[in-house]
Structures are given as C-alpha cells and as structure tokens.
Amino acid sequence: MAEQDCLLKIKGISLAFSGTPILKSVDLSLYQGEIHALVGENGAGKSSLFKCILGIISPSQGEIIFLNESLSGYSIRDILRKGIAMIHQELMLIPELTVAENIFLGRETAQGKRMGLSEINQATTDLFREYDLDIPVGAFVKDLSIAHQQIIEIMRSVSQKARLILMDEPTSSLTEKEVVFFRQLIFRLKSEGISIVFTSHKMDEVFDFSDKISVLRDGEMVGTFSKEEVDPMSLVQKMVGREMKDFYPKALSEVGQAIISVNDLSCVPHFEHVNFTLHAGEVLGLSGLVGAGRSDIGQVLFGVKKKTSGTMYLKGQEYNPGNPSEALRAGLGYLGEDRKEMGIIPEMNITENMSLGLLDAYRKFLFIDQEKESLDAAEMQSRLSVHSAKEGQRIQNLSGGNQQKVLFGRILLNNPEVLILDEPTRGIDVMSKFEIYTLILALKKQGKAVLLISSDLPELLAMSDRVIVISKGKQMAELSRDNASPEKVLEFSLH
Amino acid sequence: MKELKAFFTKTPTGGIFLALILVCALFSSMTSRFLTPTNISVILNQVSVNAILAFGVTFVIIAGGIDLSLGSLVAVCGVVVALLSQNNEYSLSLAIIGTLIAGIALGALNGFIVVLTKVPPFIVTLGTMTIGRGVALILSKGRPISDLNESLNFLGNGDVFGIPIPILFLVLSYATCHILLTKTIFGRYVKAIGGNEMASYVAGVRVNRIKLYVYMISGLFAALAGILLTARINTGQPNAGLGFELDAIAAVIIGGTSTRGGKGTITGTLLGVLFIGVINNGLDLINVSAYWQQVIMGGIIILAVVLDGLYQKLKMNI
Numbered sequence: 001m002a003e004q005d006c007l008l009k010i011k012g013i014s015l016a017f018s019g020t021p022i023l024k025s026v027d028l029s030l031y032q033g034e035i036h037a038l039v040g041e042n043g044a045g046k047s048s049l050f051k052c053i054l055g056i057i058s059p060s061q062g063e064i065i066f067l068n069e070s071l072s073g074y075s076i077r078d079i080l081r082k083g084i085a086m087i088h089q090e091l092m093l094i095p096e097l098t099v100a101e102n103i104f105l106g107r108e109t110a111q112g113k114r115m116g117l118s119e120i121n122q123a124t125t126d127l128f129r130e131y132d133l134d135i136p137v138g139a140f141v142k143d144l145s146i147a148h149q150q151i152i153e154i155m156r157s158v159s160q161k162a163r164l165i166l167m168d169e170p171t172s173s174l175t176e177k178e179v180v181f182f183r184q185l186i187f188r189l190k191s192e193g194i195s196i197v198f199t200s201h202k203m204d205e206v207f208d209f210s211d212k213i214s215v216l217r218d219g220e221m222v223g224t225f226s227k228e229e230v231d232p233m234s235l236v237q238k239m240v241g242r243e244m245k246d247f248y249p250k251a252l253s254e255v256g257q258a259i260i261s262v263n264d265l266s267c268v269p270h271f272e273h274v275n276f277t278l279h280a281g282e283v284l285g286l287s288g289l290v291g292a293g294r295s296d297i298g299q300v301l302f303g304v305k306k307k308t309s310g311t312m313y314l315k316g317q318e319y320n321p322g323n324p325s326e327a328l329r330a331g332l333g334y335l336g337e338d339r340k341e342m343g344i345i346p347e348m349n350i351t352e353n354m355s356l357g358l359l360d361a362y363r364k365f366l367f368i369d370q371e372k373e374s375l376d377a378a379e380m381q382s383r384l385s386v387h388s389a390k391e392g393q394r395i396q397n398l399s400g401g402n403q404q405k406v407l408f409g410r411i412l413l414n415n416p417e418v419l420i421l422d423e424p425t426r427g428i429d430v431m432s433k434f435e436i437y438t439l440i441l442a443l444k445k446q447g448k449a450v451l452l453i454s455s456d457l458p459e460l461l462a463m464s465d466r467v468i469v470i471s472k473g474k475q476m477a478e479l480s481r482d483n484a485s486p487e488k489v490l491e492f493s494l495h
Numbered sequence: 496m497k498e499l500k501a502f503f504t505k506t507p508t509g510g511i512f513l514a515l516i517l518v519c520a521l522f523s524s525m526t527s528r529f530l531t532p533t534n535i536s537v538i539l540n541q542v543s544v545n546a547i548l549a550f551g552v553t554f555v556i557i558a559g560g561i562d563l564s565l566g567s568l569v570a571v572c573g574v575v576v577a578l579l580s581q582n583n584e585y586s587l588s589l590a591i592i593g594t595l596i597a598g599i600a601l602g603a604l605n606g607f608i609v610v611l612t613k614v615p616p617f618i619v620t621l622g623t624m625t626i627g628r629g630v631a632l633i634l635s636k637g638r639p640i641s642d643l644n645e646s647l648n649f650l651g652n653g654d655v656f657g658i659p660i661p662i663l664f665l666v667l668s669y670a671t672c673h674i675l676l677t678k679t680i681f682g683r684y685v686k687a688i689g690g691n692e693m694a695s696y697v698a699g700v701r702v703n704r705i706k707l708y709v710y711m712i713s714g715l716f717a718a719l720a721g722i723l724l725t726a727r728i729n730t731g732q733p734n735a736g737l738g739f740e741l742d743a744i745a746a747v748i749i750g751g752t753s754t755r756g757g758k759g760t761i762t763g764t765l766l767g768v769l770f771i772g773v774i775n776n777g778l779d780l781i782n783v784s785a786y787w788q789q790v791i792m793g794g795i796i797i798l799a800v801v802l803d804g805l806y807q808k809l810k811m812n813i
Binding site for chain 2: 302304323324325327328334336341342343344345346347348352356357358359360362363366367368370410
C-alpha cells in the first residue's frame with residue numbers, strides 16, 4: 001500500500017516502568033480502512049501500546065505519527081479530537097442516562113449552540129438508521145445488554161468522527177450471536193474508511209475479522225502478518241515463542257460410575273426440565289448462548305441458586321444444597337463465570353484467596369494455623385505454576401490467567417469429586433489456557449467428574465466427552481463427542 | 496534508620512502514626528503541659544469510650560457495613576446498667592453481664608434486619624438509632640437515673656496499680672479485637688465479605704452469619720462503652736452518647752479503614768482515636784475555644800483522608 005494511505009505509524013517506541021522494559025522498540029503501521037488484530041499473551045504489552053497511542057502514557061523513546069503529524073505532546077483529549085478512540089473492555093457508559101445522552105455526553109454544545117434533548121435524540125436516531133441499528137435511543141443504558149452497550153460506545157466513537165478505533169478484547173463478553181452482529185458492524189465501519197485495531201485471545205475471530213495480524217511478545221514486535229502467511233497454530237507459536245504440539249491436549253480415560261444425576265430439574269425462569277447424568281472421569285460440556293440458562297444449571301448444582309422443581313442425586317443420594325457451603329462439603333467445586341464478580345477478593349493475597357471458604361480445615365483452637373495454610377497454598381501455587389512477582393502479592397495485581405489458576409487452587413485444596421467450571425478460560429492468555437486444559441484432563445484422568453460450561457465452542461468440543469445444548473432454558477440435544485460438530489451445536493443453540 | 500523508614504512506608508498504619516507523632520511534637524513545642532505523664536493518662540482516659548466504640552464498629556465497616564446506632568446503643572445500655580445497679584438490687588456482675596447481653600441483642604437486631612431485608616445498613620441503623628434513643632427515654636422515663644451501686648462508680652473512676660480502669664478496658668479491648676481480626680477465621684472472613692461479598696458466598700463463606708456477628712460485636716462494645724460512661728458520671732443518662740457514632744466512625748476512617756470495606760486494622764483505629772484525642776486535648780491546653788475546636792476537628796478529618804490518599808501514592812514510588 002502507498003505511504004500516503006498510512007493512517008498511523010509507530011516508530012521505535014520503547015517504554016519502561018521502574019527499570020522493567022514494557023515495550024522494546026516497537027514498530028507498527030496501520031492503513032486506512034484496515035482491521036488489524038493485535039495478539040500476544042497477557043503482559044506482552046498490548047494495553048501499554050494502546051495507552052501510548054492514546055497519550056495516556058508517553059513512551060521514553062520513539063514516535064507516533066497520525067495523519068503525518070507527530071502525536072507527542074498532545075493530551076488525551078487532543079488525541080481523541082484528532083480521531084483516535086478506544087473501546088475499553090470495561091465499558092465506560094453512564095447507566096442512568098439514555099442511549100442518546102450517552103452518545104452525546106460532554107458534547108451537548110455543537111457549533112457553539114446547546115443541543116436540546118430532542119436534537120440529541122434526532123441526531124442519534126439518524127445515526128442509528130444509517131447503521132441499521134435497532135436500539136431505542138431513549139432507553140436507559142442500564143437496561144441494555146452488554147452487547148448493545150458496546151455498540152453504543154462504538155457509535156459514540158463514530159459520531160465523534162473517529163478515524164481509528166482501538167478495541168480491547170471486544171468480543172470477550174459477547175455471545176456467538178452477538179459476535180456475528182459485531183462482525184457486521186466492524187466491516188461496515190471498515191467500508192466507511194475507519195480503521196480498527198483489536199486484541200483478542202480467540203484465534204477464529206482473529207483470522208475471521210482481520211486484514212493483518214501483529215504479534216507482540218514480551219514487549220517486542222514479533223512481526224505483522226497477512227492472514228495468508230500464518231495459521232492459528234503458527235500464530236500461537238509466535239505468541240508463546242516455542243512450539244506447541246496440539247493446542248487442545250488429549251487424554252482418553254475410562255468413564256466411571258454416575259456421580260451426579262439430574263432429574264427433570266427446573267429453576268424457573270432460567271431453565272426447565274433438564275435431565276443428565278455426570279460420570280466419574282467424564283467431561284460433560286454445557287453449550288448454549290449466554291443467558292440460555294447453562295450458567296444457572298451450574299449455580300443450582302452448587303447451591304448458589306435454588307431449584308424450583310425436580311431432583312438431584314449425588315452418588316445415589318438425594319442432594320439439595322441450601323448454599324455453596326453445603327455443596328462444598330458434599331464434594332463439589334465451582335468456578336464462577338465472572339472472575340471479578342464471583343471469584344477473587346482483590347485486596348487479599350494468593351494464599352488468602354486460595355483458602356477462602358476452607359479455613360475450617362486450618363482451625364487451631366480459635367485461630368488460623370497460618371503456617372499450614374501458607375504451606376498448602378505455596379504447594380498448590382507451584383503445582384499450578386502461578387507466577388507472582390513477590391510473596392504476599394495481592395491477587396488484583398496478577399494477570400487474568402494467574403488469577404484463574406489461584407481460583408483453581410481454591411477448588412483443588414478442597415479435593416472435590418465434581419468440578420463445575422463456568423467459562424474457565426475467559427479472558428486469559430493462550431499459555432494459561434493451555435495449562436488449564438491440561439489440568440482439566442489430569443483431573444478427568446484422576447476420576448473427577450467435570451461439568452464444563454463455555455462460550456468458546458472449539459474449546460468445548462475439544463474438551464468434552466459429551467455435549468448438552470441448552471437454548472432458552474430448554475435442553476435441546478445431547479451429542480456424543482463424535483457427533484458434536486460446531487454447526488450442529490450452533491443450530492441447536494439458535495433453535 | 497532503614498527499619499524506621501520501612502515501618503513508616505511499608506506498614507498500612509505508618510502514615511497515621513507519623514501524623515500522630517507530628518501533632519504530638521507540635522503541641523509539646525507549644526506548651527510544656529502537654530507531654531507529661533498526667534496529661535497522657537488524661538488523654539487515654541478521655542478517649543477510652545470512643546476507642547471501645549471504634550474498635551467494635553471497625554469490624555462492621557471492614558465487612559462493608561456501617562453502624563449509626565452506636566450512640567443510641569450507648570444510651571440504652573447506660574440506662575440499663577443504671578437501672579440494674581440502682582439501690583443495690585442486683586449484684587454488679589449481674590448488672591454488667593445483663594447489660595452486655597442487652598448490647599449484643601440490640602446489635603443482633605441490627606444484623607437481622609440488614610441480613611433479612613437487604614435494606615442498606617445506613618438506613619437500617621439510622622432507623623434503630625432513633626428507636627434506641629426512644630427506648631432509652633422510655634426505660635428511664637426521661638430522667639437521669641442516680642443512686643447507683645458504689646462499685647460501679649469504681650469501674651469508671653477507680654484505678655488498679657495507678658492505672659485508671661477505663662484505660663485497662665481500652666487495652667484489653669484493643670488486644671481482643673486485634674487478635675480477632677488478624678488471627679481468627681472470623682476476622683479473615685470479615686475482610687473477605689467486605690472485599691467481595693458475592694465471591695465470598697460462592698467460595699462457601701456463610702456471609703449472613705458473619706454479617707450478623709459483626710453487628711453483634713458492635714453492639715457488645717457499645718454496651719461496654721455505655722457501662723463505662725454511666726460509671727464515670729455515676730448516672731444513667733438517656734441523652735448520653737449523642738453523636739458518639741460519628742466520632743467513632745471518624746476515628747476508624749482516619750485510621751485507614753476503607754469505607755468501601757475489605758481492608759482496615761484495629762491498630763489503625765487506635766491511632767485514629769488517639770489522633771482525635773490528642774488534638775482535642777492539645778487545643779484545650781493552648782486555650783482554643785470549644786467552638787473553634789469543632790471547626791478545626793472537621794477540617795482535620797477531611798485533611799487526614801486526603802493526605803492518606805497522597806501518602807499511599809507516594810509510598811508506591813519509594
């Protein structure tokens with residue numbers, strides 16, 4: 001492509017925090033109307049690179065040129081005005097304001113004249129019509145789904161005349177169906193000449209969406225590739241810097257006796273009339289769109305939610321946990337779908353997060369046997385290779401993958417027979433994903449029963465012995481490993 | 496020197512400790528009457544009631560709640576202990592135990608309402624604050640209760656080996672609460688539910704039970720404070736303890752406990768209590784009028800929290 005089409009040129013950017021290099025002489029060129037994927041493990045420097053482009057942090061070396069003009073010395077606000085916008089992973093909307101008010105937030109005065117509510121609504125309606133969006137402009141943002149909220153943020157950037165939109169894991173909280181819509185939207189933006197850089201841990205999306213793929217590893221730019229030059233396997237190898245034989249490890253083992261049976265289980269309004277049996281040494285996959293009721297099934301099994309009818313059996317005995325504490329003592333372990341909301345205690349360290357809920361095992365008279373507690377946690381930490389910079393580090397300072405491993409540690413410390421894992425690899429880096437897959441299969445080999453809930457279809461199909469598909473709270477199909485294809489699962493999910 | 500620097504920068508209470516030393520240095524340079532054994536004993540005696548209340552409510556605040564009913568609970572329990580020890584009808588120990596149980600029960604009432612109704616604790620305890628004040632007035636028929644057991648008076652004004660008894664209670668309460676918060680399963684779970692309630696519940700922590708307990712602890716220490724106050728003034732006053740909850744909460748916050756819950760220390764609370772006590776005492780000694788003292792105190796509370804925020808940032812760079 002000709003040099004004049006170059007929208008953004010990054011030349012030799014370096015950045016270091018208190019001596020630790022974060023970015024090492026990174027180069028990157030972006031062209032108009034290009035969709036560019038930026039991939040790399042957590043901590044590879046993707047978000048730091050975004051922050052440099054947005055002017056949130058200034059690099060110690062190098063230059064960023066946008067539309068033939070150096071960005072150094074410009075404030076975040078200036079850079080936004082020049083046409084670079086960012087869609088953060090945590091959306092930045094005001095829930096109590098309407099869609100239109102959010103889109104025009106801070107820009108109610110246009111050309112020196114104050115825009116009234118009706119003008120804002122009209123402008124938003126026009127914008128949505130142009131992009132074929134069917135979202136009521138007067139609705140409160142708090143009443144919208146995450147996917148719609150994300151679209152509103154994107155449209156805010158569009159209405160601000162953004163030329164380049166940076167997106168940090170835009171699809172991580174979208175369902176399959178929503179991803180399809182998201183794809184349409186970004187291709188539409190592309191056709192308008194808007195460039196998009198996005199990060200993702202999902203290989204299929206990286207290849208599906210993007211024109212070019214750039215790989216960051218340990219702060220260094222490994223290279224920029226066109227889709228034809230790489231395949232998912234070689235891309236992963238570039239990301240981790242070494243060869244990986246197979247992304248989904250395989251372990252075949254004998255399926256044992258039934259551990260959990262669920263008979264006509266309902267939890268209205270989330271799901272109804274669900275039947276399945278989970279065996280020792282088996283991974284049973286639960287598939288379905290977000291909100292279809294699959295997470296609720298896991299939560300009922302673990303006593304987080306109460307069933308409304310039906311029966312559950314644990315090793316032949318009727319089982320009806322009143323709360324998670326009872327489920328825990330019955331031998332179940334649970335990993336919630338949202339790590340921040342249902343998993344970690346941010347202010348606490350690795351040890352305290354691992355032993356949470358299990359401290360009765362460390363009771364010494366009135367006190368906690370802290371010696372034994374940290375010994376067990378340290379052992380678990382090395383078994384799961386949780387990387388922490390220093391001892392006693394707060395869990396909030398760990399990467400997503402390491403946080404997830406700590407939460408696995410919490411489950412394993414209790415040595416459960418049944419594991420309910422809801423989105424165990426969401427938003428974590430490729431290496432940690434691989435480690436978690438290996439761990440799940442090791443547990444399966446030990447004879448643990450695993451209920452795996454995941455939106456990542458390739459992952460679910462590769463890991464599960466059987467897949468149950470849930471749609472709108474109803475059990476649509478049960479497919480064996482050989483019968484389960486992505487097309488079939490999706491078809492039942494959308495039924 | 497190195498250890499000293501580490502203490503001020505690495506421990507969570509280093510900042511408030513430094514501030515306390517600075518304030519003490521300031522007052523000792525202004526008046527020779529400040530840094531004397533007698534005055535120190537006076538300060539400790541003065542702060543003992545606030546300290547005991549603040550220790551109790553620290554648990555509630557760390558767990559993510561708040562207890563505005565403290566002042567009223569002090570009044571109710573002060574009246575109860577006065578009624579029980581009037582005219583030597585019951586033994587002193589019976590009166591005290593009865594009052595402590597009343598405090599725990601009233602705290603449990605707060606806890607039950609918070610847990611069962613899911614109404615924000617701010618609203619619940621605002622309600623029980625008013626209810627408590629009414630109950631104190633009903634029980635006492637609106638009049639001060641005098642003619643109390645002489646040994647009760649000893650609790651408020653006596654001493655053991657020259658140490659005033661309220662100070663002994665302060666020390667004992669500090670030690671108990673500190674151990675409870677840092678060494679026990681209960682203490683760990685208090686911090687956990689303040690840090691992330693949903694995650695704690697899913698991890699198997701009995702969240703409702705812990706919440707109930709923190710309000711019971713708050714009630715227990717309010718009862719203890721009520722007993723000491725009644726003993727000190729030798730009268731059961733239905734109007735006692737007005738605004739005490741605010742002093743206690745201020746001390747907890749100055750001591751570095753997060754109002755959003757999840758973190759805090761009893762040592763921080765103690766330092767916060769001493770900080771407020773030293774400033775009140777010092778301003779008295781240098782003859783600042785009581786009206787101005789309130790203005791200064793309010794300013795200092797805001798300043799303390801602002802400075803602590805800056806200090807935490809600064810610490811990152813040391």
